[in-house]
Amino acid sequence: MVEEFKDKNYWALILGGSSGLGYASACKLAQHGMNIIIVHRDRRSEIPNIEESFDEIRETGVQFESFNVDAIQKEKRASLVSQITEILGKEGKIRTLLHSIAKGNLKSMTGKEEQLENIDFQLTIDAMALSLYDWTQDIFKAGLFAKDARIISFTSEGNKKAWKNYAAVSAAKVTLEALTRNIALEFAPYGIRANCIQAGITVTRSFQMIPDNETLHTHALKHNPFKRLTVPKDVANAVYLLSKDEASWITGTIIPVNGGEHLM
Numbered sequence: 001m002v003e004e005f006k007d008k009n010y011w012a013l014i015l016g017g018s019s020g021l022g023y024a025s026a027c028k029l030a031q032h033g034m035n036i037i038i039v040h041r042d043r044r045s046e047i048p049n050i051e052e053s054f055d056e057i058r059e060t061g062v063q064f065e066s067f068n069v070d071a072i073q074k075e076k077r078a079s080l081v082s083q084i085t086e087i088l089g090k091e092g093k094i095r096t097l098l099h100s101i102a103k104g105n106l107k108s109m110t111g112k113e114e115q116l117e118n119i120d121f122q123l124t125i126d127a128m129a130l131s132l133y134d135w136t137q138d139i140f141k142a143g144l145f146a147k148d149a150r151i152i153s154f155t156s157e158g159n160k161k162a163w164k165n166y167a168a169v170s171a172a173k174v175t176l177e178a179l180t181r182n183i184a185l186e187f188a189p190y191g192i193r194a195n196c197i198q199a200g201i202t203v204t205r206s207f208q209m210i211p212d213n214e215t216l217h218t219h220a221l222k223h224n225p226f227k228r229l230t231v232p233k234d235v236a237n238a239v240y241l242l243s244k245d246e247a248s249w250i251t252g253t254i255i256p257v258n259g260g261e262h263l264m
Helices: 019-030 046-056 076-090 118-141 167-186 215-224 233-242
Strands: 010-015 034-041 064-068 093-099 145-155 192-199 253-257
Touching: 010 019, 019 093, 019 233, 034 046, 034 076, 046 064, 046 233, 064 076, 064 215, 064 253, 076 093, 076 118, 093 118, 093 233, 118 145, 118 167, 118 192, 145 167, 145 233, 167 192, 192 233, 233 253
Parallel strands: 010 034, 010 093, 034 064, 093 145, 145 192, 192 253
Antiparallel strands: none
16 A cells, blocks of 8 residues: 555544544545544543544554544644644744534424424534634644645535424534535645545444434435445545545535445
């Protein structure tokens, strides 16, 4: 396997990388020689299993650090940036900032159950969209980005389609995409590229929390030209491709990674 990132002092900072798409991407980038920092937020009871899964990254031989901290809170983010600065030292730079935070409210707008309120939108958009900008700004101000840096985040088909109980997350995805386009425009003079990956239906922990996810699962299988669902490895491969030198002219885009699921 080609380790094109090895010995370049490149790091990937992955927000939400203890499972799902973020974790798969961390493993993929590590296999190609990129050092990894994962910021995640999980229960203490889950940490032993998560640390065991992190061994897959450590076994690649790259430098690896992880923090079980809420990446959304301003004070904790400032502390993390300070620690990351120390870890990188004088030579290390962040080549890839990957936003994979899935923290949203999945409530219905109507019915007898707890209904979606304004605060639910605020919390969801802050966690799943605005935090991308917050981290981009803080890493930029700290001078930690590589000269040819890549900012990547994950959106979904819910950016255009209406799914029951998905309104707050849908609003967050639309905001995330708008931020990505503007980051791509305004940070271009500093060598920063920004793109969104629109992953197909993927059975991850966050997907399984969506009410009636079985319907989405069935619909995706029926309409995917390859008659299978997207898996985390598919998306991780795209993250890797966007992190390569050859992808330097791709920026400000929303890229479907779904085997053609969006065609039908």
